[in-house]
Amino acid sequence: MTSRLSLAEARRLGIIKDGDVPRRPAPRANLNAIPAAPRRAHKGGRAKRAAIGADLPFEIRFVIDCEPRTKQRARTQMSSRAILEAFSRARGSYSEFERLLKAVPSRSFTPKETKEYEDLVAQIAKAAMRSMAPVERPVCVEIAFEMEGDPETWPTDVTDPDLDNAKKAILDGCNRIVWKDDRLVCRAVVSKICSRTPRTTVIVTPA
Structure with missing residues (x-):
C-alpha cells in the first residue's frame, strides 16, 4: 500500500521548508506528437499477407553441393x-x-571468388525454377548451411563463415532468378551446422 503526503503535511513535518517549491518532473517527450514522414507509394506497392494455413502454390527447393561461402565486400x-x-x-x-x-x-568490383560462387548459386537456382518466371509475390526463404566437420560440434571457429554474409551470398545469387526483386523476401529462416558433407539447402515458399 502506498501513501502520499500533502504539501501542507510535508511542511508541518519539516520535509519542505516555507518558501520552497517542490520541483515538477521534467516533461517527457511525446513521440506520438512528432509527425512521421509521409510514406511514398512506389511501383508495386505492398502485398497483402496470405492467410495462415493457406494452400501453397509453389515450393522451390535446391541444394548447393559445396562448402558454404560468404559474400565478400566489393x-x-x-x-x-x-x-x-x-x-x-x-x-x-x-x-x-x-x-x-x-x-x-x-x-x-566484386571479388572473383564471390562472383563465381554467386554464379553457381544462380545456375542451380535457375535449374530448380524449370523455366518458371521469377516469383512476383512475397516469399519465405529457408537456408540451411552445413559446414564440413564433426556433427557434434557447432561451426563457430574463426574459419567458419558468419551467418549474415553467407545468407547474403545466397540471396544475391537468387535475385531476379527465383524472385523478381530482393524486397520480396519478407521472411528468412537461416541456420548453420557441422556435417560430414558440406552443402547448402535452400527452400523458397510463399510468405
Whole structure:
C-alpha cells in the first residue's frame, strides 16, 4: 500500500521548508506528437499477407553441393600510376595529396571468388525454377548451411563463415532468378551446422 503526503503535511513535518517549491518532473517527450514522414507509394506497392494455413502454390527447393561461402565486400581499385602522380604533384603536402587523390577515378568490383560462387548459386537456382518466371509475390526463404566437420560440434571457429554474409551470398545469387526483386523476401529462416558433407539447402515458399 502506498501513501502520499500533502504539501501542507510535508511542511508541518519539516520535509519542505516555507518558501520552497517542490520541483515538477521534467516533461517527457511525446513521440506520438512528432509527425512521421509521409510514406511514398512506389511501383508495386505492398502485398497483402496470405492467410495462415493457406494452400501453397509453389515450393522451390535446391541444394548447393559445396562448402558454404560468404559474400565478400566489393573492392575499390585505383590506378597506381595516378596515385604516384598525385603524390609527386603534392610535394609533401598531405592536404594537397588528399585533394588530388579525390580526383583520381576509382573502380569498384566484386571479388572473383564471390562472383563465381554467386554464379553457381544462380545456375542451380535457375535449374530448380524449370523455366518458371521469377516469383512476383512475397516469399519465405529457408537456408540451411552445413559446414564440413564433426556433427557434434557447432561451426563457430574463426574459419567458419558468419551467418549474415553467407545468407547474403545466397540471396544475391537468387535475385531476379527465383524472385523478381530482393524486397520480396519478407521472411528468412537461416541456420548453420557441422556435417560430414558440406552443402547448402535452400527452400523458397510463399510468405
